[in-house]
Amino acid sequence: MNGVVAGSLLPVVLLIGAGFMAGRLGWIKSASVKDLANLIFLLLAPALLFRAMSTVDVGQLHFKPVAAYFAGSFLLFGLTMALRGFNRTAAVLALSNTYSNSVMIGIPLVGLAYGPPGMVVLLTLISLHSLILLTSATVVIELAVANEETRSGKREKRPMTSTVAQALRNAIIHPVPLPIIAGLLFAQTGLALPGWVDKPLMLLGQAFGPIALVMVGVTLAYTPVGTYWRPALAQSVIKNLLHPMLVAAIGWFLGVRGLPLTVMVVAASLPMGANVFLFSQRYQTSEGLITASVAVSTALALATVSLSMWAMGQL
Template identity: 55%
Template structure:
């Protein structure tokens, strides 16, 4: 098969060209630091909700396959637990472990999966996305608060109750511009109504703008990501995130009898580079901020090769 027409090449090239364009714009300061936050707000508060709501507004609950959730999250939590145990029960260890399992399913994953596998694949991906942050951010928050509580007890200080922490994390992850429009769109679909054209068309246009703007924004962020002094630990995080994570998800999904397009989407989703939300943990708990930023940038850069490899292997092992 001609490389220029190979499905993996055809779907990956636009994604990484747009990231490269954003990187160039960032290096040349065409998009200033002060504008990045505004662009991020535009993507997360307007474009993503429009895309997610419109996509899920035509999906009926009885058509959803929830088995992918039973494959993705137990595998992710197992990798999380093993990496924490490997590095030790401390703040830096938990943040690094979160970086090893938290995928960039939205900014990169949605566009890539749709380009590579079509609209039907988005239903499987968005099923995972709907509870991705809710599950992993809640677990990460609780584990980090347990670490903080242990440190507080060791220093003779009082610490908040673990149930209070869990509830706060759950609410923060649920009332969020990603799971909320997915659940709202799914609820709308169950009414049997269709979106009026005057509503559907603006949502379609906003959703179409999401892909290119979000990928350019990823590139701009990479242009401002320092890697000095963090190569060794960042490479370990990237190895687990980009390679071990998709292997773990793929093996569990195969064990559960998941095949075909859902299996491929799950493995490719797990192979996505590290998501930016991990930096929020590093920032909040004042630990490993430089390492987290470096690992995120390196994971995204290496994804050009690792995601290509995963997609090629899945095309060979699990032909659609």
């Protein structure tokens, strides 16, 4: 196993394991999981996302390698929706197939493996990763929820334009896309956050990764994983292997070569990010499967990320 990969992934596994132990020992009750999810989704994640986007200069970003990444992601997202139908469950599973843990695992991994040149490529992706994938997924999920409620009689049927407008509003006034958009707009002013604002945001953002992973472990403690291990393994194989294969093929077709293509493929091979789990909690769908999938995907990545790095090194 690649030592760089192990050094990046094992802390993630240990944090999930710590949460699992806390749940099994009863230190955190199952009734507290929703409150913990609200803490992460409504406070910690917005702080992290706003601060990350508040320094992004759009004019300095290089988009061709990133375009290959998103093309592969949207193709896989669309295929998942086509196979599973237009509903909130399909949308959350499609997000799980395409959303990588690019910050907590990707930054140390790429930094150690490919140095500053690789980090420039990865940070270009990270600056748009959540903005594009999470905002797009939120719009799709909100449309799916509206469609489900209309069909079940919980919501009156509306013209499609009204439904789309409402879904877009719900997607923007949302604890994930809103701070991303606000941070990006702030960055274009050229101003810098004052220290008394930046420091609390930094501390809240730093708490996001470990607490989110601990919550995955807590939820895992109350989830019968044996029931989900087969579909969780299938989801993990799609995320860890099929996703990078699509990104590699599309990147090659677009003429992306060398380090930029390598970093995009390695980023696609990373395991599922914790935000997928938070979406499943928020929209109350497939919580058990997504919880198990995040854990299985992370463990499987010890092998699959090493394989992706080796394969790209042969080109």
